[in-house]
Amino acid sequence: MVLDDLGSSLRGALDGLRGKSRISEEDVQAVVKEIQRSLLQADVDVDLVMDLSDSIETRALEEEPPAGTSARDWVLRIVYEELVELVGESTELPLEPQTIVLAGLQGSGKTTSAAKIAWWFSKKGLRPAVIQTDTWRPGAYEQAEEMAERAEVDFYGDPDEDDAVKIAREGLEATADADVQIVDTAGRHALEDGLIDELEDIESVADPDHNLLVLDAAIGQEAKEQASRFEGAVGIDGVVITKLDGTAKGGGALAAVNETDSTIAFLGTGETVKDVERFEPSGFISRLLGMGDLKQLTERVERAMEETQEEEGDWGPEDMLDGEFTLKDMRKQMEAMNKMGPLDQVMDMIPGLGGGMMDQLPDDAMDVTQERMRDFEVIMDSMTDDELENPRQIGRSRTERIARGSGKPEERIRELLEQHKMMDRTLNQFQGMGDADMERMMKQMDQGDMGDMGDMGGMGGGNPF
Numbered sequence: 001m002v003l004d005d006l007g008s009s010l011r012g013a014l015d016g017l018r019g020k021s022r023i024s025e026e027d028v029q030a031v032v033k034e035i036q037r038s039l040l041q042a043d044v045d046v047d048l049v050m051d052l053s054d055s056i057e058t059r060a061l062e063e064e065p066p067a068g069t070s071a072r073d074w075v076l077r078i079v080y081e082e083l084v085e086l087v088g089e090s091t092e093l094p095l096e097p098q099t100i101v102l103a104g105l106q107g108s109g110k111t112t113s114a115a116k117i118a119w120w121f122s123k124k125g126l127r128p129a130v131i132q133t134d135t136w137r138p139g140a141y142e143q144a145e146e147m148a149e150r151a152e153v154d155f156y157g158d159p160d161e162d163d164a165v166k167i168a169r170e171g172l173e174a175t176a177d178a179d180v181q182i183v184d185t186a187g188r189h190a191l192e193d194g195l196i197d198e199l200e201d202i203e204s205v206a207d208p209d210h211n212l213l214v215l216d217a218a219i220g221q222e223a224k225e226q227a228s229r230f231e232g233a234v235g236i237d238g239v240v241i242t243k244l245d246g247t248a249k250g251g252g253a254l255a256a257v258n259e260t261d262s263t264i265a266f267l268g269t270g271e272t273v274k275d276v277e278r279f280e281p282s283g284f285i286s287r288l289l290g291m292g293d294l295k296q297l298t299e300r301v302e303r304a305m306e307e308t309q310e311e312e313g314d315w316g317p318e319d320m321l322d323g324e325f326t327l328k329d330m331r332k333q334m335e336a337m338n339k340m341g342p343l344d345q346v347m348d349m350i351p352g353l354g355g356g357m358m359d360q361l362p363d364d365a366m367d368v369t370q371e372r373m374r375d376f377e378v379i380m381d382s383m384t385d386d387e388l389e390n391p392r393q394i395g396r397s398r399t400e401r402i403a404r405g406s407g408k409p410e411e412r413i414r415e416l417l418e419q420h421k422m423m424d425r426t427l428n429q430f431q432g433m434g435d436a437d438m439e440r441m442m443k444q445m446d447q448g449d450m451g452d453m454g455d456m457g458g459m460g461g462g463n464p465f
């Protein structure tokens with residue numbers, strides 16, 4: 001993830017402010033130094049870093065904190081606001097019919113992103129189509145077709161045609177019924193004039209509402225020059241940053257955003273069509289700082305729940321909040337979790353679990369957790385319906401029987417029952433919350449102020465801030 005260690009190093013620097021009511025120049029400088037170090041390490045442009053540090057320093061020393069605000073919270077708020085400013089707004093993409101052209105360097109992730117963006121729009125109720133115009137890279141057609149199939153969206157391409165502009169024209173006609181037409185183009189180096197001409201021609205045929213530049217998060221300082229060349233050729237109004245799951249960098253992409261005076265539209269966080277997120281500046285920074293991002297999490301949870309519901313009939317989250325929470329509910333919830341993607345990414349979004357908490361986990365902790373979830377499923381398969389409905393009746397002898405049946409140690413079965421109890425307790429707390437409480441909690445999340453979220457139940461760990 002971009003600026004991966006910013007959260008933890010910043011927390012260290014901010015800890016120095018604990019208990020202080022006034023902020024000294026040295027305090028602010030210590031915080032600013034940490035931020036500079038993290039940003040430069042993540043390949044953020046030096047000028048951007050300097051501008052940001054100046055703003056933080058000036059504001060922290062000159063602006064008066066509101067009464068009752070601790071020095072630490074005040075500096076944190078300023079850092080948060082300035083970082084949100086640095087990454088900018090999210091590209092405006094209204095949910096209405098539109099045409100999008102994707103451009104970018106070879107291997108940056110355009111084909112994958114085309115399918116991901118199409119999938120994202122389809123989940124918003126629009127009908128998207130992917131048009132593949134890459135006539136250069138062998139296998140590009142097949143890859144795009146397969147990904148569009150996985151995303152369950154319309155697709156157009158012509159493996160026998162060499163003329164990319166012609167494919168674009170015919171593809172736009174053939175998919176005219178679609179609401180959102182996404183034109184994938186061949187990867188090109190900005191200095192290859194022939195390919196830039198081709199891109200310009202496709203752009204004029206498509207007359208898109210948006211030209212999105214797809215950038216690999218690992219791109220470094222080179223991003224600036226590349227971006228300015230694409231900007232000069234077709235005009236860039238949004239950036240897609242891909243492969244954020246695999247790198248601690250990503251700063252180069254921020255320089256590209258700045259250079260093209262554009263904004264970030266989407267983030268790619270994995271290889272499947274579902275590994276895409278709409279960029280949301282405040283949530284993104286909250287997550288970087290280890291504050292969690294409940295909004296994203298809620299979206300993913302809702303989506304996963306919907307899918308589970310589609311497959312399993314009419315079970316829904318309200319059933320969990322309604323009456324008894326059984327092992328059957330827990331199994332449904334685990335299935336929904338599986339659909340949300342890798343557990344570590346999901347956990348990053350849970351306030352109180354992101355940042356500091358994650359840093360303390362050993363590297364293989366997540367694998368163990370995934371493995372535990374799989375064991376839990378096997379164990380539940382060995383339980384009777386009655387046991388699944390009333391887990392409290394499972395005593396020693398039943399545990400022994402289930403262990404024999406599932407081939408899992410008794411210890412694991414006790415862990416499962418413990419986990420169930422913990423979730424039951426957490427849900428009971430949620431049940432006590434009215435709509436107004438929920439709304440207030442969401443608002444606090446939006447403002448990056450988690451209050452006492454860390455105490456909400458079995459999610460472990462307190463709020464790192």
Ligand SMILES: Nc1nc2c(ncn2[C@@H]2O[C@H](COP(=O)(O)OP(=O)(O)OP(=O)(O)O)[C@@H](O)[C@H]2O)c(=O)[nH]1
Pocket residue numbers: 104105106107108109110111112113134137140143186187188242243244245246268269270271275
């Ligand atoms: N881990 C990860 N891999 C990604 C992501 N996006 C794309 N990839 C992988 O990156 C590689 C290149 O992606 P493509 O979509 O083929 O890139 P492209 O820009 O269309 O490539 P060209 O057609 O050569 O320009 C593939 O192996 C993808 O699976 C991402 O967000 N995370």
